[in-house]
Amino acid sequence: MTASLPRRRFLRAGLGTTTLLLGGGSGCSSSRREPIKFATNPWPGYDPLYVAREKGFFDEAGLNVSLVDLTSLGASRRAFERGQVDGCGATLVELLLAADQSGIRPQIAAVVDYSNGADVVIGSNTLAGPADLRGLRVAIEPGTLHIQLLALALASVKLTVRDVLLVPMPQNAMPAAFADGQVAAAVCFPPESNRLLEKNGKVLFHSGQVPGEVVDTLVFDSSFVARRGPEVQAFVLAYYRAMEFMEQHADEAHAIMARRENIDVAELRATLAGLHYVSRQEQRALLAPDGPVARSLDHLQGAMMTLAQLRQSRSLKDFLIARDLIAASGVAA
Incomplete structure (x- = not known):
């Protein structure tokens, strides 16, 4: 996706998990719990997580979050597949490969951006x-x-x-x-x-x-969502709180993000021009069964099957995206 930052489970965990997630609100205890270990690689779409950490939004949500800095999308996916982290930033490629090669059930918590010239x-x-x-x-x-x-x-x-x-x-x-x-x-x-x-x-x-074809997501393992669904929801809300902070305090947020990427603010802003951040309000339409992500997944999957990179094809519904949860997060205060 644009500048030079490497990127690139809310899904159906069953009715019981969806009920837990929707019914539990933030569901987070004020006491600090076992960390949520989340892997990222350099890419501005994931940088609001670092804004959330620096501004204390995770702490205020009662979350103990450990952001694991890795150098590439491939490294993030491998850590995710091995169970070394609970979630990771991922493109649809990582999502498909993780499901196909490791047997885990990755679930998309949110689509955070799509590339609009950055890649x-x-x-x-x-x-x-x-x-x-x-x-x-x-x-x-x-x-x-x-x-x-x-x-x-x-x-x-x-x-x-x-x-x-x-x-x-x-x-x-x-x-x-x-x-x-x-x-x-x-x-x-x-x-x-x-x-x-x-x-x-x-x-x-x-x-x-090819607008809308290349997206970045926040992904969690289905077993983690089943155990700690309310915290996953709170994690996503903290991300969007950081996004709101970035809109209102761009200079401070961009300085945090530039430090994370090890580039200057001017280069960061040039990179941001090549991507579109996806708002909370856009999630439901984006993740609809016939929406852009489903179409992109089908298109990508066809290419990967041709290259023998996948053993079997899947549809978006196979990833059990909790669209109702994400939509609820989108209107949460």
């Missing part, structure tokens, strides 16, 4: 567009939304991923690989995308050309 395919400035990638080496981080965006870029010129040479590497290794000529292009987002542009890179394709 990009960057190539040498000698390339005119995606069509020129045929036969060239393209860097992607395996198991991330990179494959989704690359497939979309190539499909726009009637190519497929089989028409390029995929070079797997962590996103933070891409600037050096590009500068050294090891790859002709890379799929990435800020801050690494900014580094590639500084090395005479050129944007060949961006997520703004």
Whole structure:
């Protein structure tokens, strides 16, 4: 999704869980409990969590939250699959892979943003567009939304991923690989995308050309939601409280976020221009059975099945999204 920050279970836990979540309000004791361990990678969509921590919103909600800083989406997903964290920031790619490869039941607590130009395919400035990638080496981080965006870029010129040479590497290794000529292009987002542009890179394709296709979510394990559903709801509400703070006190919030991303405020704001934060009020429509997330999931799943990255297909309802809970959170005070 935009600038160079790496991203990329509320779902049906059964009627009993939904009742617990909806009926329990915040349901949090004022005493500090076992931590909620939540993994994130650098990406502005998740940064309101750090605003919530710094401003004490988690504490005020009675939550003991441990934010686990990891370097990539893949690292966050692996920690989630291994049970090292209770939840993580994830794109739909991580959601599908976690469900397919680990047997856990990930549940989406909220969609936090969608990429609106932040995620990009960057190539040498000698390339005119995606069509020129045929036969060239393209860097992607395996198991991330990179494959989704690359497939979309190539499909726009009637190519497929089989028409390029995929070079797997962590996103933070891409600037050096590009500068050294090891790859002709890379799929990435800020801050690494900014580094590639500084090395005479050129944007060949961006997520703004496929609006609503690339989303970021807050995801929890279904067993955790079953045990501690009211805290998950309070966690999401603290996120949205941080979002409101960001709207009212942009300078202070952006300074917190920039420190988290290890970039300056100007670069952060440039990155924010490439994404759309999803409000509480937008959740119900976004997560409707025939809504944008369901359509995006189906589109992505088809590409991943073609690449043999998934063993079976799923629909959004298989992830048991508690849309009623999320909508209730959206109107909560």
